[in-house]
Amino acid sequence: MQTVDAGLRMFLLGRFEVRAGDDVIIDEAWHHRNAKALLKLLAVQRNRALHREQVLDAFWAKLDPSAAAANLRKILFDLRAEFNARSVAAPVVTIADDMVILSPEISLDIDEFRSCARAARFAQGRLDLYEQAIAIYGGDLLVEDRYAEWTEGPRRELRDLHNDLLIELSQLYAAAGKLGLAAERLERLLQADPLNEDANRLMMRLYAEAGSRQKAHRQYETFRDALRREIGAAPSEETETLIRDILAGKSPSA
Numbered sequence: 586m587q588t589v590d591a592g593l594r595m596f597l598l599g600r601f602e603v604r605a606g607d608d609v610i611i612d613e614a615w616h617h618r619n620a621k622a623l624l625k626l627l628a629v630q631r632n633r634a635l636h637r638e639q640v641l642d643a644f645w646a647k648l649d650p651s652a653a654a655a656n657l658r659k660i661l662f663d664l665r666a667e668f669n670a671r672s673v674a675a676p677v678v679t680i681a682d683d684m685v686i687l688s689p690e691i692s693l694d695i696d697e698f699r700s701c702a703r704a705a706r707f708a709q710g711r712l713d714l715y716e717q718a719i720a721i722y723g724g725d726l727l728v729e730d731r732y733a734e735w736t737e738g739p740r741r742e743l744r745d746l747h748n749d750l751l752i753e754l755s756q757l758y759a760a761a762g763k764l765g766l767a768a769e770r771l772e773r774l775l776q777a778d779p780l781n782e783d784a785n786r787l788m789m790r791l792y793a794e795a796g797s798r799q800k801a802h803r804q805y806e807t808f809r810d811a812l813r814r815e816i817g818a819a820p821s822e823e824t825e826t827l828i829r830d831i832l833a834g835k836s837p838s839a
Contacts, residue, residue, distance in 0.1 A: 593673060594692040595628055598743070599724025603691075610671045613729055619644055619656070620663045623678065625727055627687035628695070629739045634686040643735065657685075695743060697721055702746055706753075712761075715754040719770075722747045748774050752783055755791075764795050779811050786824055793831045801831045 592606045603611040603624065615621050626643060627633055635643075637657070645653035661678060668677050679686050701718035708714050726740040727733075751774040758767035768791050774784045785808040792801035805820070805828040812818045 592692075593677075593688075593690070594694070595624065596694045596723070597625065597628055597727055598694050598698065598722055599728070601625065601727060601729065605671055605673055608671065610673070611667065615667075617660075617663045617667070620660045620667075622730075623660050623685075624664070624687070625730065626735060627678065627685065628693055629726070629736065630687075633689060634684045637680060637683045637685055640685050694721060694723070695726065695739075698743065699746070702750055705750065710757060712754065712757055715750055715757065719747065719750055719754065744778075748778060748781060748784070752787060755787060759787075759791060759794070764791055767791055779808070780815060782808070782821060782824060786827055789824075789827060789831060793835075798831055798834075802828065 592604075593610075594604050596602045596604070601611075601613050601621075602609055611621060611624070613621075622644070623640065626640070627635060641650070641653040641657060645656055648656070661680070664678050665676070668674075675688065675690070677688050677691065679688070698718060698721040701714065701721060705711060705714035705718050722743070725731075726743050727736050730736045731740075751770050755767040755770045758764070758770065768788065771784050771788050771791070774781060775788065778784070785804060789801040789804050792798070792804060805824070808824075809820050812820060
């Protein structure tokens with residue numbers, strides 16, 4: 586029998602999967618919907634735990650307490666049965682002192698992403714650490730649960746961190762004179778978030794530094810038009826000043 590410290594991993598970025606080594610134990614197709622949702626709900630908590638009453642309220646707010654408690658017991662049974670069938674012996678979700686707890690031994694991709702991001706920023710200039718952190722981000726958090734309120738905050742926080750890392754990495758590449766790599770990392774961000782003004786300004790600076798005021802102006806126009814079309818807004822004064830400086834022949838550093 587293998588235990589949870591023998592390679593049990595949960596993926597929440599871009600896809601949902603629970604793996605023991607190379608074997609997929611649970612994925613989005615698993616039919617125990619509430620058991621799957623409980624794993625996700627606990628995984629996005631910073632301490633991997635919620636009070637029992639919070640769990641009952643999240644899933645069965647309209648049921649009487651005894652029926653809700655019975656449903657929670659059924660979820661825990663389904664989880665134990667699924668993991669035991671896959672030779673994972675140690676408990677994955679437990680209840681202690683009225684807290685419902687996801688095992689700290691399970692590796693989460695969101696924890697790995699945050700840890701790598703901290704390491705990259707602490708190292709100051711290690712391009713490889715930035716690339717490692719960005720590679721872990723396989724997509725937005727739990728996209729299949731995009732309409733669940735409890736996913737909104739963590740999804741926004743992780744997406745913002747990923748976008749910030751791409752901007753910082755692009756700046757590092759630009760400082761090293763690798764303008765093509767800098768633009769590639771920014772393009773990845775802009776494909777997902779075309780209204781990100783910081784990224785658009787940096788792309789304009791990169792084009793200017795590469796000697797292409799025309800591309801810089803086209804980037805500005807694309808951003809301006811998208812802002813107007815999507816949210817009825819206009820670029821900030823900082824962006825307007827930047828494009829005027831670029832078109833006047835100045836080459837602000839990226």
